[in-house]
Amino acid sequence: xxxxxxxxxxxxxxxxxxxxxxxxxxxxxxxxxxxxxxxxxxxxxxxxxxxxxxxxxxxxxxxxxxxxxxxxxxxxxxxxxxxxxxxxxxxxxxxxxxxxxxxxxxxxxxxxxxxxxxxxxxxxxxxxxxxxxxxxxxxxxxxxxxxxxxxxxxxxxxxxxxxxxxxxxxxxxxxxxxxxxxxxxxxxxxxxxxxxxxxxxxxxxxxxxxxxxxxxx
Amino acid sequence: xxxxxxxxxxxxxxxxxxxxxxxxxxxxxxxxxxxxxxxxxxxxxxxxxxxxxxxxxxxxxxxxxxxxxxxxxxxxxxxxxxxxxxxxxxxxxxxxxxxxxxxxxxxxxxxxxxxxxxxxxxxxxxxxxxxxxxxxxxxxxxxxxxxxxxxxxxxxxxxxxxxxxxxxxxxxxxxxxxxxxxxxxxxxxxxxxxxxxxxxxxxxxxxxxxxxxxxxxxxxxxxxxxxxxxxx
Numbered sequence: 001x002x003x004x005x006x007x008x009x010x011x012x013x014x015x016x017x018x019x020x021x022x023x024x025x026x027x028x029x030x031x032x033x034x035x036x037x038x039x040x041x042x043x044x045x046x047x048x049x050x051x052x053x054x055x056x057x058x059x060x061x062x063x064x065x066x067x068x069x070x071x072x073x074x075x076x077x078x079x080x081x082x083x084x085x086x087x088x089x090x091x092x093x094x095x096x097x098x099x100x101x102x103x104x105x106x107x108x109x110x111x112x113x114x115x116x117x118x119x120x121x122x123x124x125x126x127x128x129x130x131x132x133x134x135x136x137x138x139x140x141x142x143x144x145x146x147x148x149x150x151x152x153x154x155x156x157x158x159x160x161x162x163x164x165x166x167x168x169x170x171x172x173x174x175x176x177x178x179x180x181x182x183x184x185x186x187x188x189x190x191x192x193x194x195x196x197x198x199x200x201x202x203x204x205x206x207x208x209x210x211x212x213x214x215x216x217x
Numbered sequence: 218x219x220x221x222x223x224x225x226x227x228x229x230x231x232x233x234x235x236x237x238x239x240x241x242x243x244x245x246x247x248x249x250x251x252x253x254x255x256x257x258x259x260x261x262x263x264x265x266x267x268x269x270x271x272x273x274x275x276x277x278x279x280x281x282x283x284x285x286x287x288x289x290x291x292x293x294x295x296x297x298x299x300x301x302x303x304x305x306x307x308x309x310x311x312x313x314x315x316x317x318x319x320x321x322x323x324x325x326x327x328x329x330x331x332x333x334x335x336x337x338x339x340x341x342x343x344x345x346x347x348x349x350x351x352x353x354x355x356x357x358x359x360x361x362x363x364x365x366x367x368x369x370x371x372x373x374x375x376x377x378x379x380x381x382x383x384x385x386x387x388x389x390x391x392x393x394x395x396x397x398x399x400x401x402x403x404x405x406x407x408x409x410x411x412x413x414x415x416x417x418x419x420x421x422x423x424x425x426x427x428x429x430x431x432x433x434x435x436x437x438x439x440x441x442x443x444x445x446x447x448x449x
Contacts, residue, residue, distance in 0.1 A: 044283045045276055046329035067316065069323040092320035095424075097312060097416070104310045105330065106276065106287050 002089040003126075003171045004160045005179060005188040010197055011153050014132060016205035017185050018118065021130055024181055025122040032133055033058040034115045035144050037099060039107040052107065054098050058144065067092045074168075083179075084172045085190040086163065113137055114147040117155060125174025126161040133158075154197075157186055242402040246354075249366050251399050253341065253352050256368075259395050261343035267297040267351050268339040270358070271430060274324075275333040291330065292434065293321065294427045297351075304427035308435060311414040313424045336434075338367050347373050348388060365437065376421045378412070408432055 009017055018029065035056040041049055055066040071088030073079070079086060117133030134155050136147035159179065163171040179188045184204035187195045257263070271294050276287040294304040295318065303321055305314040324330060340353025348370060355365035370388065375381040410425075410432045412418075417425055 041327070041329050042286075044279050045287070046327065047277050047279065048328060050327040050329050052323065052327060067320060067323055069326050071326055088326075090319055090322045090326065092317040092323055094316040094320065095314050097314055098316075100310070101305060101307065101312055101314045104288055104307050104312060105291070107329075 001086065001163045001165065001168065002160050003084045003086050003163050003168060003175050004158065004191060005084050005175065006159075006191045007157045007182075007186040007188040007195065008151075008154050008197060009132070009157055009186045010201065011134070011155055013185060013201050013205040014117075014155055016208040017132060017157070017182070019208050019211070020182065020185060021120050021132075024178070025120045025124070025130070027120060027122050029118040029120055031059050032115060032117045032119045032131055034133075035112065035142075036115060037112045038110045039102050040110040042106040042108055045106040051110070052102065054102070063096070065094050065096055065098050067094050067098055082172050082176075083189065084175050086168050086172065109141075112142070113150070114144050115156075116147075124178055126163070126167075126171040128159060128161045128175065128178065131158045131160075132156070157182075157188065159188060239402040244363055244365060246363060248401055248403075249340075249352070249354055249363070251401055252366055252368060252396070255392075255396050255399060256343050256345070256350050256352055259345065259391070261345040261350055264342045264344055266339070267342045267353065268337060269297055269430070270295045271336045271338065271434060272332045273334040273434075274330040276330055277328060290431070290435065292427075292431050293324075294430050296423055296426055299423045302423065304424065306427055306431040308431050311416075313415050313417070313428050313431075315424055315427075336364065340367070349373055367433075378419050378421055378425070381421075408436060 022029065035058055037054040037056070039052050039054065041051075051070075053068040053070070055068055057064045057066070068089065068091045071090075074086040114136040115131070115133040116136060117131060119129055119131040121127075121129050132155055135150045137150050138144060138147050140146065159175060161171050161175055182188060183198070184200050185198065185208075186201065187198050189195050271292060274291040274293060275289075276284065278284055278287070288307050288309055290306075290308045292306045292308075294306065296302070296304070301318050303316050303318045305316065305320075306312070335358040337356050337358050338353050339356070340351060343350040343352070350371075351367070351369040353367050354363055355367055356363060370385070370392075372381050372385055372388070375384075410429055412425055412428060415424070415428050417428065
């Protein structure tokens, strides 16, 4: 299970966001370059259609692979009222032949993308990860070197935190508090709920750039 | 799936042997006890219990007529020495995948494959100098119906498949000699496994073990089919 919120920011303000995050998180950023392959079950496989993602971390000296399954979001009146999406998510690190395995099992490539940017991993009430990345598409199959941005000038910001059925309320609370610090630069909401860029971003970014390295909170 | 009752030996690092019972005989717990006593008879020191599991998966299909498009020999294996890992083997495609054990949860959520047969390999582990031996029974999960007997032998100082050949061959000779004195109703058969076909190198890993398990199970199924055919 994980808690997640997303938002977008103009690329020109990413440097300011990085300064802010550096100050908030108190850790160094990590470079991010992940090739994501979304696979879907073939037409006859499974009683219902299924989807699984293979993530290849290209930042490692030897690329590493992870299988990720994102399940349904938590429902009900309580889930509607909170600003964070709580959903089932399971990951498993696997050896490099995972794509071949899933092809052999009857899965097909639905789409693929390359995420390039940076990430912060830190503890702040919960173990949180903030990723800031551009989403790129490949013009040829698996050609990550020739990927082009899907939305030039716009980057995706995602905040995630692992949670369980016992502690998700606390995680949601921690994440909501953290997101308030980012509010001048971007608005974070549940995935699929587009809120666009915030009008205060330019002024906030300018202020942060003047301030320089940011302040650890 | 019906599995013929027989027992076999699995040499973890270097050999895969299986035991064909003599015609008209079946495997039973007495033979398992004899094998265990034989290990203790050559000064094997009992260390504790071990357990591995093996799942045969089958696709969940909307139309069974198209089943031929999907792999029939899809196995999932958990090994005692890597309790946080899980191994998938597709023998037909010469493919072995190592994953964190959470992959089992992902497979459940995908609802595209389900377990057809689940077997447990469980028994005792022994130390014998530089060798580690595991003797165990093969039983269906939630059943005590004995399907076979397994013995894994690992030579601890070396992890190179090639370099360990000689010493393992010598150990097997000693083992066969010790076991032959008990006049058990069967004999061991060695199954060669071509690890290179699976993209595995000379340095032995748990993926090699998973491939050997899959090889043994294929042999068990083949024997089951031939026995069934002979009866018919």
